[in-house]
Amino acid sequence: xxxxxxxxxxxxxxxxxxxxxxxxSVLAALPRDQFDxxxxxxxxxxxxxxxxxxxxxLESGEAPTGGDLVLHRVASAEGYDAVFPLLHGPMGEDGTIxxxxxxAGIPFVGSGVLGSAVSMDKVMTKQVLASAGVPQVEWRLAxxxxxxxxxxxxxxxxxxxxxxxFVKPANLGSSVGISKVSRAQYLAPALDLAFSLDxxxxxxxxxxxxxxxxxxxILGNDAxxxxxxxxxxxxxxxxxxxxxxxxxxxxxxxxxxxxxxVAEQVxxxxxxxxxxxxCAGLARVDFFYVEExxxxxxxxxxxxxxxxxxxxxxxxxxxxxxxxxxxxxxxVTLALEER
Ligand code: ATP
Ligand code: MG
Ligand code: MG
Ligand code: MG
Numbered sequence: 001x002x003x004x005x006x007x008x009x010x011x012x013x014x015x016x017x018x019x020x021x022x023x024x025s026v027l028a029a030l031p032r033d034q035f036d037x038x039x040x041x042x043x044x045x046x047x048x049x050x051x052x053x054x055x056x057x058l059e060s061g062e063a064p065t066g067g068d069l070v071l072h073r074v075a076s077a078e079g080y081d082a083v084f085p086l087l088h089g090p091m092g093e094d095g096t097i098x099x100x101x102x103x104a105g106i107p108f109v110g111s112g113v114l115g116s117a118v119s120m121d122k123v124m125t126k127q128v129l130a131s132a133g134v135p136q137v138e139w140r141l142a143x144x145x146x147x148x149x150x151x152x153x154x155x156x157x158x159x160x161x162x163x164x165x166f167v168k169p170a171n172l173g174s175s176v177g178i179s180k181v182s183r184a185q186y187l188a189p190a191l192d193l194a195f196s197l198d199x200x201x202x203x204x205x206x207x208x209x210x211x212x213x214x215x216x217x218i219l220g221n222d223a224x225x226x227x228x229x230x231x232x233x234x235x236x237x238x239x240x241x242x243x244x245x246x247x248x249x250x251x252x253x254x255x256x257x258x259x260x261x262v263a264e265q266v267x268x269x270x271x272x273x274x275x276x277x278x279c280a281g282l283a284r285v286d287f288f289y290v291e292e293x294x295x296x297x298x299x300x301x302x303x304x305x306x307x308x309x310x311x312x313x314x315x316x317x318x319x320x321x322x323x324x325x326x327x328x329x330x331x332v333t334l335a336l337e338e339r
Contacts, residue, residue: 002033002034002035002036003034003035003036003081003082003332003336004035004036004079004080004082005030005035005036005038005080005082005083005084005332006037006038006080006082007026007037007038007040007083007084008039008040008041008042008085008086008087008092008097009022009023009039009040009041009042009058009086009087010023010041010042010043010049010063010087011042011044011046011088011089011091011092012042012044012045012046012091012092013087013088013089013091013093013172013173014089014172014174014177014197015087015089015092015172015173015174015176016044016062017061017062018088018174018245018306019086019087019088019092020041020058020061020062021061021306021308022088022306022307022308022311023039023041023058023086023307024058024308025308025309025324026084026086026307026328027039027058029324029325029328030329030332031325031329034329035329035332038051038080039054039058040054041053041054041057041058041063042067042087043057043063043064043065043066043067044062044063044064045064045065045067046091047065047066047067049066049067050067080106081107082107082332082335082336083101083106083107083108083109083335084108084109084328084331084332085097085098085101085108085110085304086109086304086307087304088173088174088306089120089171089173089174089176090120090171090172092304093116093119093120093173093302093303093304094116094117094120094171095112095113095114095116095117095120098110098116099113107335107336108335109331109332109334109335110280110281110303110304110331111277111278111279111280111281111283111303112278112280114278115277115278115279115280115303116303118277118278119277119279119283119303120171120303121170121171121200122139122168122171122202122300123139123141123200123202125277126139126202128276128277129276129277129298132273132276133272134269134272134273134276135269135295135296135298136297136298136299137204137205137207137288137297137299138161138205139202139204139205140157140158140160140161140202140203141170141200141201142154142157142191142201142202142203143200143201144195144198144201147191147195147201154191155184157203158187158203161203161204161205162205163184164180164181164182164183164206165181165203165204165205166179166180166206166238167181167187167190167193167194167201167202167203167204168194168201168204169195169198169201170198170200170201171198171200172198174241174244174245174306175238175239175240175241175244176197176241177193177194177196177197177198178194178238178240179193180206180237180238207288207290207295207297208290208292208295209291209292209293211288211289211290211297212233212256212288212289212291213231213232213287213288213289213299214229214230214231214232214256214258214266214286214287214288214289215229215230215231215232215284215285215286215287215312216229216230216266216267216270216287216316217282217283217285217305217312217313217316217317218270218271218274218279218282218283218285219282219322219327219330219331219334220281221280221281221334221337222280222339224274224279225271226268226271227313227316227317227319227320228254228255228256228263228319228320229256229258229263229266229267229316230252230253230255230256230312230315230316230319231253231254231256231257232250232251232252232253232312233250233251233253234249234250234251235249236249252312254315254316254319255319258289262289262296265296266287266289266296269296269298270283270285270287273298273301274301277301279301279303280334280339281331281334282303282304282305282313282334283301283302284302284305284312284313284316285298285301285302286298286299286300286301286302287299309324314327
């Protein structure tokens with residue numbers, strides 16, 4: 001019997017377009033002799049589009065309006081064996097959809113409510129991983145209300161970290177809303193931007209030198225495995241949205257050009273983080289490696305990483321001998337597995 005899969009894409013976050021790109025690749029790759037796949041695109045306003053609207057959105061690459069209230073669709077989703085929530089960012093990668101699917105009793109690809117919610121929030125991730133002994137850069141939390149009512153207190157927190165520093169919405173991805181702040185006078189616009197996207201903002205110390213950026217994929221549920229380590233190189237101040245998604249701006253190196261013991265440490269630390277955060281199915285764990293000093297810091301955990309055929313996560317597993325279509329098949333199998 002073929003498994004009936006509901007593939008969710010789009011969504012309300014700043015990563016709507018990125019999700020649709022990923023979904024096109026997954027849709028093309030799920031083997032049709034094993035799966036009956038129904039894609040449903042969620043508009044930027046959070047409405048679930050019917051098949052015609054979905055088809056149009058997949059072709060045009062966006063879905064600004066239209067669709068039904070979520071709950072109508074979830075009721076009919078009981079006809080599916082599993083859901084692939086290929087959504088990035090808030091209302092998709094953060095436990096909200098996972099909660100809805102859990103309530104509806106439908107198995108789904110990836111982490112559950114807890115792992116998704118904690119991993120999405122950069123502050124919660126840092127707190128949990130600190131207690132697991134994972135090395136991370138210095139950081140401070142600021143709330144929107146504090147920035148509004150006591151800006152000097154927020155500025156003092158930034159000063160403790162020193163410049164340059166990074167300002168990030170705590171719950172986002174694709175570098176949306178992230179600024180590298182080189183001096184105090186640029187702090188306010190960076191905070192305004194981040195707070196326009198999130199109630200919680202994280203201030204992060206920069207590594208002592210410009211770091212090398214290495215990433216590793218994790219696959220599995222309670223017995224996860226790590227992929228080879230990959231590295232990204234690019235000519236930009238940091239790995240911002242444009243550098244991420246403009247063809248030819250960044251280069252992927254698989255395996256990363258790292259001493260063997262560093263690569264091993266990356267893999268081992270990523271597995272420890274995956275377990276500490278109660279992740280499931282998949283995650284891409286991002287690190288900073290400071291070549292000059294040998295320091296290695298975990299940056300973040302992405303529970304639904306970019307998933308086009310040229311994205312880092314599938315490329316990492318391809319290097320381990322798992323093709324893209326085998327990988328998506330494996331993910332659905334993991335969703336259906338008893339834990
Ligand atoms: P993703 O698309 O991987 O989900 P994201 O939006 O969650 O990304 P981060 O990975 O936290 O954002 O940061 C984006 C980029 O900013 C990093 O890849 C790196 O280039 C730069 N960066 C972020 N924090 C730091 C830091 N503390 N020190 C140096 N560079 C940093
Ligand atoms: Mg991220
Ligand atoms: Mg992400
Ligand atoms: Mg990242």
